[in-house]
Amino acid sequence: MAVCVAVIAKENYPLYIRSVPTENELKFHYMVHTSLDVVDEKISAMGKALVDQRELYLGLLYPTEDYKVYGYVTNSKVKFVMVVDSSNTALRDNEIRSMFRKLHNSYTDVMCNPFYNPGDRIQSRAFDSMVTSMMIQVC
Amino acid sequence: MEAAAGAGCGSGPPLLLSEGEQQCYSELFARCTGAASGGPGSGPPEASRAAPSAATAAAGPVADLFRASQLPAETLHQITELCGAKRVGYFGPTQFYIALKLIAAAQSGLPVRIESIKCELPLPRFMMSKTDSDIRFGNSAELHGTKTQIPYLISEKNTFKRMDDEDKQQETQSPTMSPLASPPSSPPHYQRVPLSHGYSKLRSSTEQMHPAPYEARQPEGPSSGNQGTKPPRHQASLIRSFSVEREPQDNSNYPDEPWRITEEQREYYVNQFRSLQPDPSSFISGSVAKNFFTKSKLSIPELSYIWELSDADCDGALTLPEFCAAFHLIVARKNGYPLPEGLPPTLQPEYLQAAFPKPKWECALFDSYSESMPANQQPHDLNRMELSIKDVADFPVSTEDMTGDDKQATKSGLLPPPPALPPRPCPSQSEQASEAELHPQLNRASSQAAESSPTKKDTPYSQPPSKPIRRKLRSENQATENQEPSTTVGGPASVATVKPHPIVQKQSSKQKKAIQTAIRKNKEANAVLARLNSELQQQLKEVHQERIALENQLEQLRPVTVL
Numbered sequence: 001m002a003v004c005v006a007v008i009a010k011e012n013y014p015l016y017i018r019s020v021p022t023e024n025e026l027k028f029h030y031m032v033h034t035s036l037d038v039v040d041e042k043i044s045a046m047g048k049a050l051v052d053q054r055e056l057y058l059g060l061l062y063p064t065e066d067y068k069v070y071g072y073v074t075n076s077k078v079k080f081v082m083v084v085d086s087s088n089t090a091l092r093d094n095e096i097r098s099m100f101r102k103l104h105n106s107y108t109d110v111m112c113n114p115f116y117n118p119g120d121r122i123q124s125r126a127f128d129s130m131v132t133s134m135m136i137q138v139c
Numbered sequence: 140m141e142a143a144a145g146a147g148c149g150s151g152p153p154l155l156l157s158e159g160e161q162q163c164y165s166e167l168f169a170r171c172t173g174a175a176s177g178g179p180g181s182g183p184p185e186a187s188r189a190a191p192s193a194a195t196a197a198a199g200p201v202a203d204l205f206r207a208s209q210l211p212a213e214t215l216h217q218i219t220e221l222c223g224a225k226r227v228g229y230f231g232p233t234q235f236y237i238a239l240k241l242i243a244a245a246q247s248g249l250p251v252r253i254e255s256i257k258c259e260l261p262l263p264r265f266m267m268s269k270t271d272s273d274i275r276f277g278n279s280a281e282l283h284g285t286k287t288q289i290p291y292l293i294s295e296k297n298t299f300k301r302m303d304d305e306d307k308q309q310e311t312q313s314p315t316m317s318p319l320a321s322p323p324s325s326p327p328h329y330q331r332v333p334l335s336h337g338y339s340k341l342r343s344s345t346e347q348m349h350p351a352p353y354e355a356r357q358p359e360g361p362s363s364g365n366q367g368t369k370p371p372r373h374q375a376s377l378i379r380s381f382s383v384e385r386e387p388q389d390n391s392n393y394p395d396e397p398w399r400i401t402e403e404q405r406e407y408y409v410n411q412f413r414s415l416q417p418d419p420s421s422f423i424s425g426s427v428a429k430n431f432f433t434k435s436k437l438s439i440p441e442l443s444y445i446w447e448l449s450d451a452d453c454d455g456a457l458t459l460p461e462f463c464a465a466f467h468l469i470v471a472r473k474n475g476y477p478l479p480e481g482l483p484p485t486l487q488p489e490y491l492q493a494a495f496p497k498p499k500w501e502c503a504l505f506d507s508y509s510e511s512m513p514a515n516q517q518p519h520d521l522n523r524m525e526l527s528i529k530d531v532a533d534f535p536v537s538t539e540d541m542t543g544d545d546k547q548a549t550k551s552g553l554l555p556p557p558p559a560l561p562p563r564p565c566p567s568q569s570e571q572a573s574e575a576e577l578h579p580q581l582n583r584a585s586s587q588a589a590e591s592s593p594t595k596k597d598t599p600y601s602q603p604p605s606k607p608i609r610r611k612l613r614s615e616n617q618a619t620e621n622q623e624p625s626t627t628v629g630g631p632a633s634v635a636t637v638k639p640h641p642i643v644q645k646q647s648s649k650q651k652k653a654i655q656t657a658i659r660k661n662k663e664a665n666a667v668l669a670r671l672n673s674e675l676q677q678q679l680k681e682v683h684q685e686r687i688a689l690e691n692q693l694e695q696l697r698p699v700t701v702l
Contacts, residue, residue, distance in 0.1 A: 010674070076670030108666035112455035114425030115443035118673035123440055126447055 001091060002082045002099065002134050003067065004028035007107065009119060010077040012036055016122040019083070020135055032081045035061045035069045039079050042071070056104070057097050072100040080104070099134055106130045163262055164236045171200040171235070201230050201238075207265040208242045218242060221253060239263050397471050398483035400463060400491070404470075408463040422456040428465070435469050441478065445469055448482045455665065460488035 004019035006029075019028040038061040058071035063086065072080040080103050084091055110116055110124045205215045222237035230238070237253075243263040244250075400408070409419070415431060416423045423431075432442050449465035450457060457465060464486040472478055484490060 074670070075667050076674060078670070105662070108662055109447075109453040111666050111669050112425070112450070112453050113443055113446050114429035114455065115439055115446055118670065123443070124447055125444060 001095075002084050004032065004081075004083040005103070005131050005134065006032045006081045007103075007122060008032070008036060008079040008081060015078070015120070016127070016131075018128075018131055018135070028083055031064070031067065031069060031083055035071060035081050036079065038062055038069075039071045039073060039081070043073060043077075057100055059093070070096050070100070072104070074104065074107075078107070080107075102130060102134070160240075160262060164239050165232075167204065167239065168232055168235045171204060171230070201235070204265060205238070205242065208246065208263055209265075210242065210245050214245050218245065397474075397476050398467070398479070399485045400467050404467065405463065408466045409459065411466065412459050412462050419459055422458045423462060425455040428457050428462070432465065432469060435473060437469060437472060441472060442469075444478060445472070448478070449486070451482070451488050454662070455669075458488065460491035463491055464488065 006014055007016040009015050017029060017032065019025050039058065042058050056072055056074060058073060061069045061071045066086055067083050068086055070082045070084065080100055082096070082099065106127045110122055110127050111118070113124065205218070218238050218241040221241055222234040243261055246263060247261060412423065413419065415427055445465055445468045449461050449468060451461060464482065467486060468478065
């Protein structure tokens with residue numbers, strides 16, 4: 001259902017980015033990149049005092065005519081960005097939340113692997129398969 | 140080339156076949172023709188029986204055979220051309236033999252030329268697929284019982300997978316073949332991928348499941364012969380890194396599963412586990428395991444993948460079965476086996492626990508405890524239920540009172556725990572049972588009572604590996620559920636037969652959910668902590684650098700002030 005999924009590290013470089021390879025992938029990468037600004041804006045808008053209470057799910061970051069971009073930040077400032085197709089109106093907020101939750105859980109599992117150094121690219125097969133299951137099924 | 144081949148075809152093969160080759164080739168040829176006899180047609184319509192042995196091999200089985208040699212398609216085309224089959228239009232024995240020789244040459248890395256076949260070559264190697272070709276060849280192989288040597292290739296990934304499927308079909312093979320020197324007999328085409336070292340023949344005896352059509356898989360004389368060459372190389376490195384005692388000669392002739400752990404391997408893994416972590420029911424932390432496995436000199440991505448496969452509950456630590464699975468995968472990888480897509484069933488923690496019930500230590504950690512320890516379980520379970528406060532004094536008395544009656548009660552209440560503990564905590568029964576299991580570790584003396592409660596809190600469970608947070612939560616769960624049964628079971632034990640039964644079951648489902656949520660919370664907490672850790676370390680580095688910079692400045696300023 002997602003067209004592009006990206007995991008961005010705290011320093012704003014991508015740890016994992018994958019998109020449906022049907023069209024110009026660069027466009028998705030660019031969208032993810034620009035969405036980082038919006039993410040930072042939302043985080044700072046919360047205020048430092050509320051950092052602990054800040055919710056992880058950021059919601060719709062910004063819509064374009066074809067796509068919508070959703071964001072999610074973890075407590076250690078790792079960002080998950082997801083681009084979904086606008087035509088897929090059946091997607092509700094809850095579903096997006098659950099998708100992010102799955103992402104977060106898989107990311108946690110990757111972290112638990114002692115051979116994974118934080119800051120490395122994510123190369124876990126389990127993570128890949130989970131993302132694949134989330135990606136849109138292009139007929 | 141073609142002329143030479145033509146000349147060869149016309150006047151009899153100029154190539155000299157050794158006796159072994161002769162037998163092998165004729166056998167293969169016979170199979171190709173024999174198999175084709177029932178087939179639709181034999182090759183091109185103009186196939187004529189002009190060849191010496193008045194038989195032609197049909198294109199179908201021949202093509203299968205050639206494909207099984209795992210050579211690229213263009214090479215096979217070249218070979219077909221060179222041997223003259225294309226020219227004459229059929230695969231007579233001459234052409235067939237030449238083709239086989241060329242295949243052997245190609246597999247040895249020589250260019251596909253007629254000259255190549257003039258020299259001494261090993262026999263061609265074929266990886267057959269698990270189809271009728273196997274049966275076809277296999278059966279005839281058994282009939283033949285030839286003494287040809289046909290070395291085997293280490294399988295590719297797909298054949299490997301097929302092998303996983305067929306592992307059940309392995310039969311025990313008496314190791315009549317001396318491994319390295321000259322494998323006496325061999326059925327030609329198998330995809331045997333034995334893990335040569337460490338696999339005792341005892342193990343294979345357990346795996347004979349479908350002997351019928353695959354009896355012909357007289358395996359591995361040759362495979363062992365071939366494998367013998369490869370493993371020693373791997374073993375040498377492995378020995379250096381792990382100081383493992385492996386016998387290159389002990390090539391198992393049962394290539395069945397490389398994913399099955401033999402007794403000796405198991406013992407070795409367990410010993411290694413003990414060297415890292417003295418408590419067998421506990422777990423090895425990620426960093427310790429990382430250091431240990433890094434010694435195996437595998438690449439980090441591979442190690443990472445192996446960890447991903449073996450750490451079933453993704454908690455960053457390895458229990459004993461997980462450790463054994465990981466170690467086994469590393470050993471397999473070092474011996475050239477490609478890593479599987481998923482954890483093989485024989486390496487699952489439940490399977491490992493069930494398959495190797497004999498404990499290495501005193502504790503009956505891996506016993507199927509349903510039958511063996513009811514007596515042990517009951518007093519302890521009851522004890523926990525009974526003791527909201529640590530009633531050390533009452534323990535021996537209550538134990539005796541309760542033992543007889545509540546044995547039945549809890550026995551009926553607790554469903555017989557499965558022989559293998561699931562990796563994820565399941566109903567309370569398994570928890571209680573697993574806790575009870577740990578008790579034999581402790582002394583049966585009077586300290587039991589005192590230990591039972593702290594055991595709950597302190598002793599980590601065999602399954603799953605528990606961290607301090609989890610243990611506290613679990614003991615809280617235990618405490619909550621113990622309150623309830625204690626009220627009901629606390630009464631006269633004789634009545635308790637029926638009462639705890641439904642109560643325990645209700646609690647089990649509640650506990651299940653509670654435990655699962657607790658696990659989730661713990662996982663998240665763990666992740667957060669891990670990330671915080673990494674961030675703090677980065678900050679530490681930055682602070683260090685700042686400090687160095689400041690010190691430099693101080694150094695520069697100091698002489699100025701002095702002056």
